[in-house]
Amino acid sequence: MSKKPQTVRGMNDILPEVAASWQYLEKEVETVIEAYGYRQVRLPLLEHTEVFRRSIGEVTDIVEKEMYTFDDDGDSLTLRPEATASMVRAGITHGLFHNQKQKLWTVGPMFRRERPQAGRYRQFHQFDVEAMGYDGPDVDAELIVMSARLWARLGIDRIRLEINSLGVPESRVAYRDALVEYFNGVKNQLDEDSIRRLDTNPLRILDSKNPDMQDVVAGAPVMMDYLDEASAEHFEGLRALLDVAGVEYEINPRLVRGLDYYSRTVFEWVTDALGAQNAVCAGGRYDGLIEKLGGRPTPAIGWAMGVERFVALYEACGGKIPEVRPDVYLVAVGEGTLERAFALAEELRADLDGVRVETNLGGGSFKSQMKRADKSAATYALILGEQELSEGRIGLKPLRGNDEQESIALGDLASVLKQKLSGQGSQQE
RNA sequence: GUGAAUGUAGCUUAAUGGCAAAGCCCCAGACCGUGAAUCUGGUAGAUAUCGGUUCGAGUCCGAUUGUUCACCCCA
Numbered sequence: 001m002s003k004k005p006q007t008v009r010g011m012n013d014i015l016p017e018v019a020a021s022w023q024y025l026e027k028e029v030e031t032v033i034e035a036y037g038y039r040q041v042r043l044p045l046l047e048h049t050e051v052f053r054r055s056i057g058e059v060t061d062i063v064e065k066e067m068y069t070f071d072d073d074g075d076s077l078t079l080r081p082e083a084t085a086s087m088v089r090a091g092i093t094h095g096l097f098h099n100q101k102q103k104l105w106t107v108g109p110m111f112r113r114e115r116p117q118a119g120r121y122r123q124f125h126q127f128d129v130e131a132m133g134y135d136g137p138d139v140d141a142e143l144i145v146m147s148a149r150l151w152a153r154l155g156i157d158r159i160r161l162e163i164n165s166l167g168v169p170e171s172r173v174a175y176r177d178a179l180v181e182y183f184n185g186v187k188n189q190l191d192e193d194s195i196r197r198l199d200t201n202p203l204r205i206l207d208s209k210n211p212d213m214q215d216v217v218a219g220a221p222v223m224m225d226y227l228d229e230a231s232a233e234h235f236e237g238l239r240a241l242l243d244v245a246g247v248e249y250e251i252n253p254r255l256v257r258g259l260d261y262y263s264r265t266v267f268e269w270v271t272d273a274l275g276a277q278n279a280v281c282a283g284g285r286y287d288g289l290i291e292k293l294g295g296r297p298t299p300a301i302g303w304a305m306g307v308e309r310f311v312a313l314y315e316a317c318g319g320k321i322p323e324v325r326p327d328v329y330l331v332a333v334g335e336g337t338l339e340r341a342f343a344l345a346e347e348l349r350a351d352l353d354g355v356r357v358e359t360n361l362g363g364g365s366f367k368s369q370m371k372r373a374d375k376s377a378a379t380y381a382l383i384l385g386e387q388e389l390s391e392g393r394i395g396l397k398p399l400r401g402n403d404e405q406e407s408i409a410l411g412d413l414a415s416v417l418k419q420k421l422s423g424q425g426s427q428q429e
Numbered sequence: 430g431u432g433a434a435u436g437u438a439g440c441u442u443a444a445u446g447g448c449a450a451a452g453c454c455c456c457a458g459a460c461c462g463u464g465a466a467u468c469u470g471g472u473a474g475a476u477a478u479c480g481g482u483u484c485g486a487g488u489c490c491g492a493u494u495g496u497u498c499a500c501c502c503c504a
Contacts, residue, residue, distance in 0.1 A: 004477095006477090006495065009495070009496095061502055061503085062502085062503085065430075066503095082504085110504080112502090112503080112504095114430095114501090114502065114503080115501085115502095116495095116496080116497090117498075117499090118496090118497065120502085120503075120504085124504070125504090126504055127504090128504095193500085204502090207502095209499095209500080209501090210500090257503090258502065258503060259503095275499090276498080276499065276500080276501095276502095277503075277504080278503095279504055280504070281504070282503080282504065283504095303504095304504055305504065306503085306504030307504085309504060333462070365457095366462050366463065367462090367463075368456085369463090370462095370463050370464040371465090372464085374464035374465060375464080381463080381464075385462060385463095387462080395462095395463085397464085399464065399465090
């Protein structure tokens with residue numbers, strides 16, 4: 001055990017069984033996202049540290065203590081802790097926002113140096129969807145509806161939507177001041193964390209889970225009362241569209257996000273199925289970010305979904321992953337059969353596109369080859385022995401039913417298989 | 430980052446401080462050219478790591494490390 005190398009803390013190997021779940025679910029997500037006209041981009045994992053400092057915010061936990069940052073010959077580089085900043089940077093770099101709107105998505109690993117826990121890892125994975133150049137609220141609603149469609153499609157029901165509006169920066173500043181004033185007035189009732197946040201991020205005090213704090217929090221001023229008129233109208237527009245789409249939501253006036261760049265619409269899909277890691281998919285509008293990073297003023301909104309949490313939630317909701325198994329397993333025993341079987345397998349793969357043909361590798365007795373065929377869960381075993389070879393035929397044995405083994409002329413094999421496999425589908429439960 | 434629990438074969442789990450076990454998995458055979466059932470046999474652990482207490486430590490103590498739970502944070 002001691003000699004076995006270990007993964008770096010908080011980093012996971014995704015082994016075949018789990019990877020199969022990921023593959024299946026990632027494909028589902030892509031199908032939904034692309035149905036809304038979003039196009040995929042693939043971005044570097046490394047950015048100049050400055051990109052994240054300026055977008056996420058200097059005083060956020062992510063920037064202050066969770067980033068993997070290193071010096072690269074005088075350049076400070078950072079493994080991306082989230083995708084939005086990189087997406088915006090890429091758009092600016094390539095002029096994607098010059099009189100253009102963009103609907104983009106990406107998926108991949110993110111890195112945050114947090115203390116690991118189930119559903120929280122130092123390398124984790126996110127789907128990220130961003131719409132730039134749209135000032136909403138129709139696009140706000142569409143992005144939320146898109147995620148709702150995904151849950152519905154996959155039978156994910158232990159999830160609910162919370163929305164809020166943070167207003168424009170000016171109204172947010174006014175609100176923040178009011179909040180600080182209120183909390184300072186009741187400072188003797190605040191817990192240690194909240195007193196600390198008073199200086200750093202007073203909005204987060206609203207998020208406190210400390211039961212002793214609930215009364216204090218309940219009496220705090222509410223963001224909605226500080227919203228500027230345009231933001232309030234925007235929010236009403238979003239609500240109306242969500243109603244039209246039949247998406248249920250809850251207005252959570254205490255919903256704030258941990259990244260500084262958000263403005264107006266923020267939302268979070270939360271679940272009770274994953275313990276403390278209850279946010280599965282969350283996002284919001286960031287109308288000031290593109291300009292802040294050096295682009296033209298461009299409104300934008302997006303969301304990110306944690307793949308690990310998404311997969312866990314799917315399973316918690318009873319979701320199943322379709323098994324992928326071979327269609328045929330080719331057994332070859334006896335003089336000269338290996339060579340013929342090897343060539344035959346290639347012929348089948350060429351003639352029957354997409355059919356999964358597994359050949360027995362490494363020899364073995366007839367019995368052990370048949371055992372492997374059974375264990376592979378293939379639909380059929382193809383049996384090529386000396387007798388079959390001399391007759392130009394091959395045995396086709398169903399492994400998943402009581403049907404008799406058939407003898408097929410080698411020349412007819414491809415067409416017979418094609419018929420049999422299309423008749424019952426190449427995938428079963 | 431704070432507090433707590435936990436770590437024994439690939440997996441699941443045994444072992445009053447006294448010889449480290451079992452089931453599953455895997456391999457082979459019983460069975461001749463036919464898988465699954467049954468039976469027989471076989472492979473495999475420096476009990477996470479380092480140190481301490483003890484005649485003797487998987488078991489007790491300390492540190493380290495991984496994982497997990499809550500906080501924190503967030504996807």
